[in-house]
Amino acid sequence: MKSTHVIDVCEGNLAMMDTASSLRLSELAPRVLQSEIRAMSVACDAMGGVNLAQGVCDTEVPAVVAEGAHKAIRDGLNIYTRLEGILRLRQAIAAQVARTHGIEVDPEREVLITSGATGAFQAACHALLNPGDEVVVFEPFYGYHLGMFKGMRIVPVPVALRYGTWELDLEAVRAAITPRTRAVVVNTPCNPSGKVFTRTELEAIGAIADEFDLFLFTDEIYEHFVYGNAKHVSPMELPGLRERTILMSGFSKTFSVTGWRIGYLIADAKWVGSIGYFHDLTYVCAPAPFQHGVADGVEQLPPSYYTGLARDHQEKRTMLVDALRDAGMTPHVPDGAYYILADASSIEGANAAAKARTLLKETGVGSVAGSAFFRPGGGEDLLRFCFAKKDADLVDACRRLRGRTR
DSSP, X not given: OOOBOOEETTTTEEOOOBSSSSOOOOTTSOSSSSOHHHHHHHHHHHTTOEEOSSOOOOSOOOHXXXXXXXXXXXXXXXXXXXXXXXXXXXXXXXXXXXXXXXXXXXXXXXXXXXXXXXXXXXXHHHHHOOTTOEXXXXXXXXXXXXXXXXXXXXXXXXXXXXXXXXXXXXXXXHHHOOTTEEEEEXXXXXXXXXOOOOHHHHHHHHHHHHHHTOEEEXXXXXXXXXXXXXXXXXXXXXXXXXXXXXXXEESTTTTTOTTTOOEEEEOOHHHHHHHHHHHHHHHXXXXXXXXXXXXXXXXXXXXXXXXXXXXXXXXXXXXXXXXXXHTXXXXXXXXXXXXXXXXXXXXXXXXXXXXXHHHHHHHSEEOEEGGGGSSTTSSXXXXXXXXXSOHHHHHHHHHHHHTOOO
16 A cells, blocks of 8 residues: 655645655645745635735835836846946946945945845855754744755754844853854845844844854845834944944835845955856846836935835834734834834634634624744744825725724
């Protein structure tokens, strides 16, 4: 009799499948095809609810950015670019990081235009890490980072930030370092907690990276979304970290073009060539006309655009924070990004995923289970909400949340 086993990849449950056949999933195939974030987006859309689950950022695209892409299409700029991206955009990025961070980079050799920050992250992992290497990530973490590592047989090692305050525990970082550790990942401002790492914290992480000779991967996609007294600091601008830092960011959030997939990577020239090679293998190049539209935005939008972006989202943060409090879901108020982790202990459900579905059923507001951002057992009384929404949709979501039965 043939042995049977393996999984139903749609539900993550055991199902019968003939293992005598060579037709089976690879060892690297995920156990669940759809992330909890996307699963909740689908469920929310199916019932016509207000989706605060996925960070789709559906606010208006700046006119200069949209028109720049339209013009590029009309002008016939629709073919492959060089694998590193159009020079004009690389020059604009180099000028911007010089202005905002005091980082001098060579746009010809040290800037790579990528298919979103995710494409940058994937290519950097291929170029700089090997199967079996360990990488420190901070918890709560962005699930795509862990998924990327696991898909390449790289070992993510979560280190918990102090719950609620999300402060760095340096002793825990040191305890996580082994001879196999090759890198530390810093997401600042952070998805999902909204933590903005302080200069002091980044200097301490940098000192550990220097001591153990580690790469420092930095995901800075939310750098323009900071509130109150918080200030975004890039590790690359700190003394001694230039060579080991791989800076990844993009324009999906800043220009509300998440579907355009225009990101970038900045690193020492000795790394960029190989990173670009692997990006070319997967993506060839980022979409050509969208590179031109983004270049127009970086070149032409004034500093007031970015301060206005932060101001507008701080107002949206206040709207949602107040609604969550009124709904009996105490929020952790973020210093950056555009997500809020809120207490869900008052919502019916055995775990965070069930609580998210209960809330969706009760109110029509989509959220994400906090457990998606923690190791198993963590985040089960948390839900994550995105507030990068048009005001009318956010007002509707707040009204629905206030109307829930407690």
